[in-house]
Amino acid sequence: MSTGTAPVRLLDAASAAELHQAAGQILAASGTSATSPELLGRVAESAAALSDAVRRHLRPVDTDDGLFVLRGLTVDDAGIGPTPGSWATAGDAGAVHDIVMLLLATAMGTPIAWEGQQNGQFVHNIVPAPGHEQEQTGASSAVLLSPHTEDAFHPGRAHLLMLGCMRNHDDIATTAASIRKVRLDDADIAVLSRAELPILPDDAYAEAQGFGGSPPDVPVLWHSEDGLTLRFDPAYTPLEKAGPGYRAAYERLEAELARVSVAVSLEPGEVLVVDNDLVVHGRVPFKARYDGTDRWLKRASVRVPGRATRPPAEAAEHGYGQAALEAYAA
Numbered sequence: 006m007s008t009g010t011a012p013v014r015l016l017d018a019a020s021a022a023e024l025h026q027a028a029g030q031i032l033a034a035s036g037t038s039a040t041s042p043e044l045l046g047r048v049a050e051s052a053a054a055l056s057d058a059v060r061r062h063l064r065p066v067d068t069d070d071g072l073f074v075l076r077g078l079t080v081d082d083a084g085i086g087p088t089p090g091s092w093a094t095a096g097d098a099g100a101v102h103d104i105v106m107l108l109l110a111t112a113m114g115t116p117i118a119w120e121g122q123q124n125g126q127f128v129h130n131i132v133p134a135p136g137h138e139q140e141q142t143g144a145s146s147a148v149l150l151s152p153h154t155e156d157a158f159h160p161g162r163a164h165l166l167m168l169g170c171m172r173n174h175d176d177i178a179t180t181a182a183s184i185r186k187v188r189l190d191d192a193d194i195a196v197l198s199r200a201e202l203p204i205l206p207d208d209a210y211a212e213a214q215g216f217g218g219s220p221p222d223v224p225v226l227w228h229s230e231d232g233l234t235l236r237f238d239p240a241y242t243p244l245e246k247a248g249p250g251y252r253a254a255y256e257r258l259e260a261e262l263a264r265v266s267v268a269v270s271l272e273p274g275e276v277l278v279v280d281n282d283l284v285v286h287g288r289v290p291f292k293a294r295y296d297g298t299d300r301w302l303k304r305a306s307v308r309v310p311g312r313a314t315r316p317p318a319e320a321a322e323h324g325y326g327q328a329a330l331e332a333y334a335a
């Protein structure tokens with residue numbers, strides 16, 4: 006339905022067919038989209054052979070929106086079968102789309118996965134799951150998923166987050182707010198650039214939540230070479246530990262992000278690409294159907310080699326014992 010004011014990049018039919026065919030061939034050769042060195046090898050080879058036309062659409066995010074919607078791919082609603090009841094039971098559901106996501110991610114950088122999340126898979130299934138309605142994770146539904154940087158607790162977090170839509174009958178929007186559209190005075194920026202509070206692992210990382218080390222304090226805002234960037238996850242930030250001045254600045258940032266937030270309701274086939282250094286994303290509340298027709302997204306996370314958008318101090322963080330697995334690590 007509506008993608009609000011999000012910039013759209015429209016793949017022509019030939020480019021969409023090229024991606025579908027490449028993914029289909031990889032799936033036929035591998036028999037599954039489950040991660041293996043063989044599968045990743047095929048993806049890397051195929052991504053390297055993508056046409057310039059496809060590649061042009063996958064150039065870096067190039068506006069202050071900090072995101073774009075890639076349109077033109079298609080999903081066969083009957084062919085993908087019912088929406089899985091949870092990520093854990095998704096298996097090979099929509100497998101060819103997992104591989105499309107990997108091809109896109111590989112054309113933009115290096116896909117990453119987490120040992121502690123969704124069994125180390127490189128493409129996650131985001132579906133509402135019974136019993137998780139109230140959580141601050143992708144499996145929730147009844148609550149607003151508050152705006153956050155993806156995997157904000159970790160120094161190895163993605164530079165780009167990709168959300169590919171399989172099904173969204175109720176037009177449930179992802180929200181996105183760019184730090185480049187926010188108005189904050191210099192004093193607030195200075196306060197929020199101090200390493201004052203930690204960002205704790207979110208509920209998708211049970212193991213990291215049990216980590217024994219002491220949580221590092223991190224800045225929320227940071228001036229990188231190309232402008233202001235943010236690392237923000239209020240649901241996992243112990244704000245009560247900060248003084249009133251810090252809290253007030255944090256709340257002004259929150260209010261500004263809400264003011265500039267856009268709602269992006271993805272249609273099947275559309276892929277939202279979010280710059281995780283510029284944009285916080287979330288999701289509006291909704292009522293899960295739990296009948297096989299629920300909203301269903303595929304998610305991939307991408308590191309962009311050589312990108313210098315992170316404070317150098319992050320290199321010393323322990324990451325709560327979690328390791329980001331790079332698809333093409335040497």
Ligand SMILES: O=C(O)CCC(=O)C(=O)O
Nearest residue numbers: 131143178179287288304
């Ligand atoms: O469901 C959505 O639109 C976004 C969920 C989310 O935050 C995520 O998948 O990282």
Ligand SMILES: [Fe+2]
Nearest residue numbers: 153154155286
């Ligand atoms: Fe998220």
